[in-house]
Amino acid sequence: MTDTLTLRRPDDFHLHLRDGEMLKAVLGHSARQFARAIVMPNLRPPVTRVAEARAYRERILAALAPGQRFEPLMTAYLCDDTPPDELRRGFEEGVFAAAKLYPAGATTHSEFGVTSIARAGRVLEAMQALGMPLLLHGESTDPAVDVFDREAVFIDTTLRPLLQDFPALKVAMEHITTEEAVDFLSADGSGRLAATVTPQHLMFNRNAIFTGGIRPHHYCLPVLKRERHRLALRRFATSGSPKIFLGTDSAPHLRTLKEASCGCAGIFNAPVALQSYITVFDEEGALERFEAFASVHGARFYGLPLNGSTLTLRRARCDVPQDIALPGGGSLHPFLGGSTLPWVLED
Numbered sequence: 001m002t003d004t005l006t007l008r009r010p011d012d013f014h015l016h017l018r019d020g021e022m023l024k025a026v027l028g029h030s031a032r033q034f035a036r037a038i039v040m041p042n043l044r045p046p047v048t049r050v051a052e053a054r055a056y057r058e059r060i061l062a063a064l065a066p067g068q069r070f071e072p073l074m075t076a077y078l079c080d081d082t083p084p085d086e087l088r089r090g091f092e093e094g095v096f097a098a099a100k101l102y103p104a105g106a107t108t109h110s111e112f113g114v115t116s117i118a119r120a121g122r123v124l125e126a127m128q129a130l131g132m133p134l135l136l137h138g139e140s141t142d143p144a145v146d147v148f149d150r151e152a153v154f155i156d157t158t159l160r161p162l163l164q165d166f167p168a169l170k171v172a173m174e175h176i177t178t179e180e181a182v183d184f185l186s187a188d189g190s191g192r193l194a195a196t197v198t199p200q201h202l203m204f205n206r207n208a209i210f211t212g213g214i215r216p217h218h219y220c221l222p223v224l225k226r227e228r229h230r231l232a233l234r235r236f237a238t239s240g241s242p243k244i245f246l247g248t249d250s251a252p253h254l255r256t257l258k259e260a261s262c263g264c265a266g267i268f269n270a271p272v273a274l275q276s277y278i279t280v281f282d283e284e285g286a287l288e289r290f291e292a293f294a295s296v297h298g299a300r301f302y303g304l305p306l307n308g309s310t311l312t313l314r315r316a317r318c319d320v321p322q323d324i325a326l327p328g329g330g331s332l333h334p335f336l337g338g339s340t341l342p343w344v345l346e347d
């Protein structure tokens with residue numbers, strides 16, 4: 001039995017760091033685990049311009065503890081009126097690593113998102129020419145569509161035609177949650193389509209939201225799905241396929257805002273991200289494929305060099321705290337808070 005695993009330092013290809021006091025409280029948890037992260041732009045107001053992304057990157061770097069090393073990779077939030085030239089300049093100047101498309105109304109802070117793909121045509125044309133990845137929150141926003149079907153419907157009605165219209169566009173399906181997404185990815189032979197998957201979608205099915213009462217800390221978007229989807233995700237994530245890689249979607253919200261009559265969507269998993277993912281790979285007998293998932297496939301998709309340094313995980317009891325206090329008051333409940341995991345990060 002393997003009791004320690006040393007791997008190339010991983011990257012997080014889908015992360016919400018927020019801003020201000022929240023940024024200061026959560027950043028260290030990611031910086032301790034990951035060398036780099038693709039930082040989501042859904043601030044209020046969203047990060048839409050090169051200058052805004054530069055300034056946000058500076059705030060992130062300034063919030064690091066002395067001596068801590070971490071590279072934030074910035075993204076542009078696409079709106080109906082995003083000028084293609086702004087994306088081009090941001091990408092060419094090395095500020096924007098990618099652009100994120102939120103269908104308007106699909107998720108937290110998506111109200112300024114794209115109202116129809118048809119309107120994004122010029123922007124997608126420019127991204128395709130540049131080789132700039134498009135990151136998708138892939139859910140239908142049609143209110144008539146069942147909340148559990150939104151990803152599958154998006155794939156059929158939006159993603160499939162989009163890939164046909166832009167045959168060379170690089171696309172990442174963020175936080176996939178369904179067997180339909182796995183099947184769609186598996187069938188694609190173009191080499192320009194990939195996906196990220198979160199720890200929560202690998203570890204839980206939708207029963208977790210309703211165990212003995214309503215469990216707001218298991219609520220995120222896309223929402224957890226039924227067991228067959230979780231099993232399909234686990235098989236694909238641990239298969240060694242280069243089309244799927246690590247992206248936590250760690251999305252902190254104050255405990256008070258989650259435990260509310262209308263609770264926010266998002267799970268703060270940064271403190272236990274690698275401990276959770278490795279537990280899944282261990283359970284699937286796939287530890288030898290963990291490094292590729294965590295540290296190689298994502299970097300290749302984004303055209304980034306692989307990290308030189310390493311990190312070690314050790315089989316030992318990891319007690320997850322119930323609460324992480326914010327300096328300015330309030331607290332966060334981390335993913336799996338109050339339970340234990342069988343792997344720890346070595347110091």
Ligand SMILES: NC(=O)N[C@@H](CC(=O)O)C(=O)O
Binds near residue numbers: 042108137220251265
């Ligand atoms: N995943 C979530 O449930 N929430 C994310 C937004 C997102 O990634 O869709 C957030 O910013 O809170």
Ligand SMILES: [Zn+2]
Binds near residue numbers: 107137
């Ligand atoms: Zn999302």
Ligand SMILES: [Zn+2]
Binds near residue numbers: 014
């Ligand atoms: Zn997200």
